[in-house]
Every structure is written in structure tokens, then in C-alpha cells.
Amino acid sequence: MNDFPATRETALRRLSEFVQTAAADYARTRNFVTPGHAGVSRLSAALRHRLVSEEEVLAAVLAEYRFTAVEKFVQEVVWRTYWKGWLEQHPGVWEDYVRQSTTLEPVPPSGGVMDRFTEELEATGYLHNHARMWWAAWWCHQHRLPWAAGARFFYDRLIDADAASNTLGWRWVAGLQTAGKAYLARRDNLAKYWTDHGPLDGLDEAVQARIPAETADRSRVPLPEYPEAPPHGEGRVVLLGHAEDLSIETTALGKVRPVGVGLIGPVGAHDREAKRAWQTAAMTDTAARWSQHYGIPTDRLDRWEAVGDWLAQVGCGKVVLMAPFTGPEADGWRPVRAALPAAGIEVIECRRAWDTRLFPAARAGFFPFWQKTRADFLSPDR
Numbered sequence: 001m002n003d004f005p006a007t008r009e010t011a012l013r014r015l016s017e018f019v020q021t022a023a024a025d026y027a028r029t030r031n032f033v034t035p036g037h038a039g040v041s042r043l044s045a046a047l048r049h050r051l052v053s054e055e056e057v058l059a060a061v062l063a064e065y066r067f068t069a070v071e072k073f074v075q076e077v078v079w080r081t082y083w084k085g086w087l088e089q090h091p092g093v094w095e096d097y098v099r100q101s102t103t104l105e106p107v108p109p110s111g112g113v114m115d116r117f118t119e120e121l122e123a124t125g126y127l128h129n130h131a132r133m134w135w136a137a138w139w140c141h142q143h144r145l146p147w148a149a150g151a152r153f154f155y156d157r158l159i160d161a162d163a164a165s166n167t168l169g170w171r172w173v174a175g176l177q178t179a180g181k182a183y184l185a186r187r188d189n190l191a192k193y194w195t196d197h198g199p200l201d202g203l204d205e206a207v208q209a210r211i212p213a214e215t216a217d218r219s220r221v222p223l224p225e226y227p228e229a230p231p232h233g234e235g236r237v238v239l240l241g242h243a244e245d246l247s248i249e250t251t252a253l254g255k256v257r258p259v260g261v262g263l264i265g266p267v268g269a270h271d272r273e274a275k276r277a278w279q280t281a282a283m284t285d286t287a288a289r290w291s292q293h294y295g296i297p298t299d300r301l302d303r304w305e306a307v308g309d310w311l312a313q314v315g316c317g318k319v320v321l322m323a324p325f326t327g328p329e330a331d332g333w334r335p336v337r338a339a340l341p342a343a344g345i346e347v348i349e350c351r352r353a354w355d356t357r358l359f360p361a362a363r364a365g366f367f368p369f370w371q372k373t374r375a376d377f378l379s380p381d382r
């Protein structure tokens, strides 16, 4: 089934099915692009928005298997955290993408082998990882189109669109992320891993990598420190939720007793149909869960700029939220946050312990990160 869970309940069900049926075979099957994508979890949209968390996914898998039997899957899940932690520490790379992508009009070439992936992306909002790599390589190196325009084309359509995984995945294919190392789409690789491929028309075998000049400021900035939850005795507070974390009730914020709950989104003005539909479903589910958990109705906000008025309406001088990560949510939040103290509103930003623990290790490449963090996932009996 080619479906992508958009509620917490269906995401947990998918996780449990994946653990029972596919996780053990993942290292062997994960690179094959097959109809329905049964060899991979299809949990990326749920994970990106934390309908389920990385921690929950790994706990479920490691409860069933020895670490060494599922190490590849654990590693892939942790790639998401690694990219996020890296981008948090290199915001100049995100700013460079924003600068470049807003001035470009991304139109993919048509009439060749990648049409099927373009159509699948438009229709479902999802592509298998290998298809994303081929498509991005074809865009950057064969057609010599700007990587940021391709990244923008993906971002507006993917149901799992994520500032870190998308921007840094594209930069890696383009040859910017790992200095001098680009990814090329080769005919024999497509023929081997794309099980129902048709004629591989329009793929140039002789293509050479074309690595663009680096325009981003890659300086590293220190990670801000956030508590996991508001300090004890937080008093009257409101909770503000957003697309980065749709299961805050399962975190330390689940214990807060707020006088108001708000949920922002979906907010992306350029989001295409499949992406918008997935986010609408996920947020409808989230608002219902939070209303039940906190015992008060969840107010829906359609943009960050509406936060000030909403807080004034609720009449509470303290707001608690998960700090948004580098990307569009943080860009939307920053000016709103800057204006709140003048309106007499105190802000408490929190972060999951998972991110606080793992982000500092994401300073250089993935493998040094993995060397530093791998032991975290090994329990003594595995």
C-alpha cells in the first residue's frame, strides 16, 4: 500500500507493522524502488512532524531486534537528527538556500525517464530516497539547473518537506555538502534498483559532475540552550504548537496544565495539493488529541503573525512552545517572538531531550557523529 500515515494512531500502527514485517530485512531491501515502497517504512512525514518521534520508532525496533540486526535502520532514522543538528549549527546554509530559492522558478524538464518520478511526487507528495537522489542528480548535473531551485521544487511538494533533510540532501547531491563529492545518476544503478522501470530514456551516461561555487556562510554557531519543560510552578501559561512537533502531549509538555492551547498551520503559501492535504489531516488529528489531553479546545491559527492577537485574546502573559528548528517555522516565529516581551508576554521555549543530547555531536560529517552517538542506542544486553 502506497500510503503515508497522517494521524498518530495510523503512524503507530504502521510502525508496529513495519517492525513485524520489514525491519529485519531493511538493510537488503531499502535501496530498491518498488511499487508501493513496502521495503521502507514510509514514516518520513510522520517523523518529520513528530506525529511519532525518532525515539519512539527506535524503541519499538530495538524492543524486537538485536541492535546489530537493525543497525542500518537505526542509522537512517538518526540521519534525520544529524541533519537537523548540523543545520541548527550552520544557519548560514539555510539563509543561503532561502536567498537563492526565492528568486528561482523551478520547472523540471519533461519527456524522459524522470517523468514518472515527477508525476509520483505531484500525486503523492513522496518519493523513495533513491528516486530523490536520481532526480536531484539529473537536475543538477545533467540539466545543470540550480540545486536550490530543485530543492524548492521538492520542498513545495513533499509531505515530509524538511528544511534540514531537503536542503542538505540537495547540497550533498550537488557536491556542496561533502567537499568535492557529488552524486551522479547512472543507468546501471537505476536498472538494478528500480524494479519496474521502463525504458531509461533521456539519461546521459557521459554526464560529469558540475559542482557549483559555494555561496553559503558555513560558520558554526553555538547551539542555544533550552529546558526540556518549563520550570516547576510555571503558573498560568498557554501552550503553542506548530508543525515541528505534533505529539507534544507525549513529552514533558504533556504535564503542563495550560489555560489555552493553540496550533499554528498549515502555513506554507506555496504548498502543493498532496502536501497541503497531508498537513491538514495531521493537524486536524493533532488538534483533537490535544483538546482531549489538555481538557480544553485547541484554537487553530493560520499563521505565525496571528500569535500576538491570539495571546491577547486568551489573556495570558506566558507562552510555552517547542523551539522551532532552523527553517521556515523559526523564520516565521523570530519576529513574533521579538515583539512579545514589549507586549508583556514571557516566552518559554523548550526542546526534546533527544535533540539536546544528540545535536552537539552533529558538527562535522555523519560518520564522526555516528561514532560519537552509536553507543547511545546500544542497551547492555544487545
Ligand SMILES: Cc1cc2nc3c(=O)[nH]c(=O)nc-3n(C[C@H](O)[C@H](O)[C@H](O)COP(=O)(O)OP(=O)(O)OC[C@H]3O[C@@H](n4cnc5c(N)ncnc54)[C@H](O)[C@@H]3O)c2cc1C
Binding pocket: 030, 040, 041, 042, 043, 044, 045, 047, 048, 076, 077, 078, 079, 080, 083, 127, 128, 129, 130, 132, 133, 136, 154, 155, 158, 160, 161, 162, 163, 165, 166, 167, 169, 170, 173
Ligand atoms: C535530495 C533529497 C531530498 C530529501 N528531502 C527530504 C525531506 O524534505 N524530508 C525528509 O524527511 N527527508 C528527505 N530526504 C531523505 C529521505 O529521502 C526521506 O526521509 C526518505 O525517503 C523517507 O522515506 P521512508 O520514511 O520510507 O524511509 P525509511 O527508509 O523507512 O527510513 C526511516 C526513516 O529514516 C529517516 N531517513 C531515511 N533516509 C534518510 C535520509 N537520507 N536523510 C535523512 N533522514 C533519512 C527518515 O526519518 C525515515 O522516515 C531527502 C533525500 C534526498 C536525497
